[in-house]
Amino acid sequence: MDFKRVVVTGLGAITPLGKSVAEYWQGLSDGVNGCDLIKQFDAAKFKTRFACEVKDFDPTNYLDRKEARKIDRFSQFALIASDEAVKDAGISKDNVDVDRVGVIIGSGIGGLITFQEEVINFASGDGTPRFNPFFIPKMILDIAAGHISIRHGFRGPNYAVVSACASATNAIIDAYDTIRLNKADMIITGGSEAVVSAAGVGGFNAMKALSERNDDYKTACRPFDKDRDGFVMGEGAGILIIESLEHALARGAKIYCEIGGGGASADAYHITAPHPEGLGAQNVMRAALKDAGMKAEDIDYINVHGTSTPLGDIAETKAILNVFGEHAYDLNISSTKSMTGHCLGAAGALEALACILAVTKDIVPPTINHFTDDPELDPKLNFTFNKAQHRTVNAALSNTFGFGGHNASVIVKKYVA
Structure with a gap:
């Protein structure tokens, strides 16, 4: 079978090192440490009190206030990163067929923060079931892909991929296969996660998976160092715009690179x-x-x-x-x-x-x-x-x-x- 070549034409990111691709890459190139004491909840009693959080994040700087309240943090990240990627790729309804543009986004856990909040609210009440009407659509991990397609009107293949910490890579591979098999012209793909919470940190602490280097948290994540003692939790989203080479050339898109395989x-x-x-x-x-x-x-x-x-x-x-x-x-x-x-x-x-x-x-x-x-x-x-x-x-x-x-x-x- 003659597979189509697949190229990357747009990038978006929101990360512990910065809230754009440029800031992310500058941080990586400079060896910047994104770790700090946890700000999202009081972690004083936890075995691990630090994480790599997205700094100074206010969703209303990017999303309508009412819209932001209906969307979990992980979906907010996905939407914001996808906006950057779509703009970077120069996508418009004049140069793509929206019926052949899909969205495939990975997440390992999805709306854990929303789930935690709703359970705590119920447990602290009188037993009367009072739940936010957006509880389920905020929590489910496929909703990030749904939000992106709704926002941009993309009507091609649309779903989520979950394989724990391999989720985003599997999403990219699925997107790559979809395009090279000519089932779509373009896919918005990548992954998003936001579980720096009592449930997230507490759960990974219970597994003894996280570093507990609270006295030197800035250097806690030490891959390949003799004294490494576990991972440091991070959060954020990365989005890629990938499309067939012929489609990219036809619309005059800039090309970052080609996807070789997965x-x-x-x-x-x-x-x-x-x-x-x-x-x-x-x-x-x-x-x-x-x-x-x-x-x-x-x-x-x-x-x-x-x-x-x-x-x-x-x-x-x-x-x-x-x-x-x-x-x-x-x-x-x-x-x-x-x-x-x-x-x-x-x-x-x-x-x-x-x-x-x-x-x-x-x-x-x-x-x-x-x-x-x-x-x-x-x-x-x-x-x-x-x-x-x-x-x-x-x-x-x-x-x-x-x-x-x-x-x-x-x-x-x-x-x-």
Whole structure:
């Protein structure tokens, strides 16, 4: 079958490093730390009292006040980032067929803040069922895609993808497949998450998944550092506009890069722990390379899942060495979660965006907060510690892995006419 080529023509982001793509990329390039003490709720009694929140966020700066009240924070993020991406791509009803423009957005959890608020309000009352009429449509995680399509009038394929922290990457792969199979001309895709809340932090604390470095929270997210002790929660949204190459050329769109391919796999091992040898991670990277028709030696940069957990970082490194062999030592590897925290269901989109900009600008963002080498990690690997590096990036691979053993990888590469 003759697949269509798929390119990226628009980007949008709202992140702990800034509320636009330009601010996000500047923060990544400069190695800015997005972590601070939690502002959204009183975390004084929690084991973890810090997170990478979107700073100084007021939804009414972007959305009508009445509209904002009806929409959970994760959907607000998705709408705001999609507005930036649509504008960046130069989309108008004059240059697209809205019946062939779809929206596929991933989220790991969806409207957890809304769910928490409604349950607390009910539990603190007299038992009379008084719920916000927008409770359900605020909470369900498919609603972000719905809001975006309604806002812009896009009537193509529209749904959500959920695979925990691999959600946004799976959404991008679904969007890519939809276009290359000629089932749509363009897809607005990516992911959004906003669960910095008592339920979110408390739940991950109970699993012992989060860093508890409250005395030095600014350096708590330490991927590949010997003293890493868990991930730091983040929030935000990343949105990509992707379309067939012929459609982009026909409307005179600027092209950031081309999507090479994507892969998905399962660890089939444990609900939260990675396979100790990174078997699922090996399989998903190989699947992405095969789908892209590329060799391991074609990849210059890997934006790793790299959450700063003791087991996860080791398993992913083993997988990279197994898949890339000697070429692993020529790669740049970095975890941008060291700056943004782990944005869960939005992570794949924000990290794919980092790969797109690395390919576009030939800059590899760093892994910050590195202090002590881990003797269990190969010292010859280039983790791009603490400072961005300039190099030619012809192709980059983004890894995302989720609870349940879900793995997804996507490859982006320089566009060549």
